Amino acid sequence: MLVIIQIKLDEWKHFMDYVFQDMLEYEKYIWRGQRRDDWRLVPSIDRLIQNGKISQEEHYKFQEQHLKSFKLAARGLRGANPSQINEENDWWALGQHHGLATPLLDWTKSPFIAAFFAFIEIGDPQTESRAIFALHQSVDSWSKDKCRKENMQHRKQREEYRKANKPIGLLNSISSDTDPELIFIKPFSDENQRLINQSGLFTRSMTKGSIESWVSKNHSSDDEGMTLIKFLIPDKEREKCLQTLNRMNINPLTLFPDLSGASIYCNLHSEIRNY
Secondary structure (H helix, E strand, O other): OOEEEEEEOHHHHHHHHHHHHHOOOOOOEEEEEEEOOOOOOOOOOHHHHHOOOOHHHHHHHHHHHHHHHHHOOOOOOOOOOOOOOOOHHHHHHHHHHOOOOOOEEEEEEEHHHHHHHHHHOOOOOOOOEEEEEEEOOHHHHHHHHHHHHHHHHHHHHHHHHHHHOOHHHHHHHOOOOOOOOOEEEEOOOOOOOHHHHOOOOEEEEOOOHHHHHHHHHHHOOOOOOOOEEEEEEEEHHHHHHHEEEEEEEEHHHHHOOOHHHHHHHHHHHHHHHOO
């Protein structure tokens, strides 16, 4: 059973009330908006490779080759004297910005920027509601603590096997130190102005599966279900939501500081009355 609080709201203004009245004291949430309320929190690369139909090892090999292909294809396309990118996740973040399928999920520190991304797109089919997720950043500590405990146990077992002169094959069966299963990524690259304007960051899961399933499996017994919150807001509130956000200066011009942002902004003026 998933450990998620689901809050169904009747109007857009009720989401604003909830944020301003009930969540002002909870600053450590990050937010994500999705057009459909039945989409799970999985990255685009998992959808690309039909996650669940290949092994974990094949999953990693695909990601490695996919990123290598992007690095090769990007040569000479980053402008004159581009900054050096050393971290793998910074490469993924750059690719995400330009439409590459990646293992990253976009989040923002602002609930209202998340709302913008939940409501800006129009697609078919559309569910009755749009979804806005709030994820408490304590999961970062959970993931690191779990990783630290597992690695300590692995080291202890390896040392015990060495002292007991156990067979090498048995020793090798105990995995070496691993990374946390869920990590938070805040790129330092200056190439993604959108990320800066959107108060953006990423999560990356090092295992197959959704954020929902990971939280359900690893949740703290005293979190009272407040680790992951899913707000459902009626799709019919789209115009009202985008009008309000524009008055708050959350619009394509501020979130997409380029010509595409200007184009989307003008389109919305034509589409939405009193935008």
